[in-house]
Amino acid sequence: MRHNTERLGIRPIELVFFAIGVILLLMFAIVANGQTGHSQVQQQPLYREYRGVRLGMTAEEARAKLGVPAMMSDEQDFYVFSANETAQIVYADKKIVTISSDYTSGIGAPDYKSVAGEGLLQRPDGSLFKMAIYDSERFWVSYNKSASVVPTVTITIGTMK
Helix, strand or coil, rough: CCCCCCCCCHHHHHHHHHHHHHHHHHHHHHHHHHHHHHHHCCCCCCCCCCCCCCCEHHHHHHHHHHCCCCCEECCCCEEEEEECCCEEEECCCCCCECCCCEEEEECCCCCHHHHCCCCCCCCCCCCEEEEEEHHCCEEEEEEEECCCCEEEEEEEEEECC
């Protein structure tokens, strides 16, 4: 078997192609990292209140905005606004910590993009989900659409501990 001993070094053209390849790989890594980071970090909350009710309000403030609940307690109020829209307001230490609204058949529900932004996840069962976390403001919001015969859209806003 013969070996070519004349070619032990790297030719300049090979070095140029190698350098271009390394630069392209670095640029691809930077772009991919920037896209991933952008989808995880939420800049401005899109959906932070329900019918004028926000996290941290008192039960009295919520009831002034929403009216008399169908069921009321110190821990939770349940509202029925129509056959297609209900809401639950959860209290801890007399302040709202969770707001959850349900829309039967999705009637009256806001678009998921206006709730949690782009990038809706479709689960294998056909249900849809998206959650946005706002660390700086210590809350999260989620959009969930069930895959049942009569789908329900649930939008939940909650405080982070």
